[in-house]
Amino acid sequence: MEYRLNEVFEFIRNGASIKQFDTKFGYPITRIETIANSYIDTNKMGYADIKELGKLEDYLLKNGDILMSHINSEKHLGKSAIYEDINKKIIHGMNLLCLRPDKEVCYPKYLNYFFNSNEFRRQLPRIIKKSVNQASFSVNDLKNLKVDLPEMEAQKDISKVLDKAQELIDKRKEQIEALDELVKSRFIEMFGNFKEQKFVLLKDCTNFIDYRGKTPILSENGIRIINAKSVGNGVFKYINEYISENTYNSWMKRGFPVAGDVLFVTEGHTFGNVCRIPKDLKKFAMGQRIITIQGDKKILNNAFLAQYMQTKAFRVEIDKYKTGSSAQGIRSKELQKILIPVPSIELQNKFEEFVNQVDKLKVGIKTSLKELEDNFNSLMQKAFKG
Numbered sequence: 495m496e497y498r499l500n501e502v503f504e505f506i507r508n509g510a511s512i513k514q515f516d517t518k519f520g521y522p523i524t525r526i527e528t529i530a531n532s533y534i535d536t537n538k539m540g541y542a543d544i545k546e547l548g549k550l551e552d553y554l555l556k557n558g559d560i561l562m563s564h565i566n567s568e569k570h571l572g573k574s575a576i577y578e579d580i581n582k583k584i585i586h587g588m589n590l591l592c593l594r595p596d597k598e599v600c601y602p603k604y605l606n607y608f609f610n611s612n613e614f615r616r617q618l619p620r621i622i623k624k625s626v627n628q629a630s631f632s633v634n635d636l637k638n639l640k641v642d643l644p645e646m647e648a649q650k651d652i653s654k655v656l657d658k659a660q661e662l663i664d665k666r667k668e669q670i671e672a673l674d675e676l677v678k679s680r681f682i683e684m685f686g687n688f689k690e691q692k693f694v695l696l697k698d699c700t701n702f703i704d705y706r707g708k709t710p711i712l713s714e715n716g717i718r719i720i721n722a723k724s725v726g727n728g729v730f731k732y733i734n735e736y737i738s739e740n741t742y743n744s745w746m747k748r749g750f751p752v753a754g755d756v757l758f759v760t761e762g763h764t765f766g767n768v769c770r771i772p773k774d775l776k777k778f779a780m781g782q783r784i785i786t787i788q789g790d791k792k793i794l795n796n797a798f799l800a801q802y803m804q805t806k807a808f809r810v811e812i813d814k815y816k817t818g819s820s821a822q823g824i825r826s827k828e829l830q831k832i833l834i835p836v837p838s839i840e841l842q843n844k845f846e847e848f849v850n851q852v853d854k855l856k857v858g859i860k861t862s863l864k865e866l867e868d869n870f871n872s873l874m875q876k877a878f879k880g
Contacts, residue, residue, distance in 0.1 A: 495643055498639070500638070505592075508592075509553060521545075521584070522541060522582065553592075561575050564631050572618050603653040608878055656870070694794075695830065700788060701790070702829075703750075719778065720751075722764055725757045751778075756799050757769055757787075795842035798846065808834070
């Protein structure tokens, strides 16, 4: 049976307007980034030194409440997360909506899955209002969107099936994270705290390939371009952005990075992110806000370099040279001044062998993860056909 959203929620409202501080005293308060990963991340909360709730008690989240982003960049609008089995009192703050389900009519988890479905996404564009820096939609417009609700038992059954599928996905992701932690542990075990190592200026043991300054014209297909969006923290992200063959030929004049080279984000909100170019990429172009770093093979292994550049020790060094407050960055010449440890190349190469073994294990797990994600998407499609 089809309902408008205002018919299945007790209320849909914005949160309490509270000035938040960087300290972590008092009750936690939700903020936009709290649901950035589609779950309520208790490590991404604001605080205002609130020890007595008073009138704010009405804004405490209850089991089954759904938080939704309604003021954000357009691609993040409608992102949701459910407050469930969290043993912590949390205040609902501004810039996220709280939707409290009417449990006589609907099963909260079913509705949260609905908000992650293509059927909900299909309805969103007609209520979104765009501005220069962000987009939004109003509570009243959201209330008029529609959801098809089967009988309560069917909602619960569908949610259980999707829960199981999501659980398998989460386990695969945990396995990948565990392997990443294994690499970090092995790195520390092999190289310690570097106090007894020889240190060399980055400019004396590497080659930089720098395409910063301009952005090539993108095309719908063609040759993949690597840019700052491609560089996660230790993870390469396949972003579907391309340039034409003609643009590639006129653009790639400053050198050709290869698989295994180190990518470093030089500015922006992902400043300092590091990863390596994956082995399956053969021909690609380079975009803005990243530098490719190639270690001198005689003294510096790229696998070692990439791992070291993810350590706190390296972060401390780049922070000495960074510029800007909100939009942080580092100049190429300043980056080259940083001293890095250079253990024996034999030991570095042994570390790379270990990394390669772990990468082989990750390939199998990632293949399984892709299959599980495809299965989950298929189940979602069947559950919310529209």
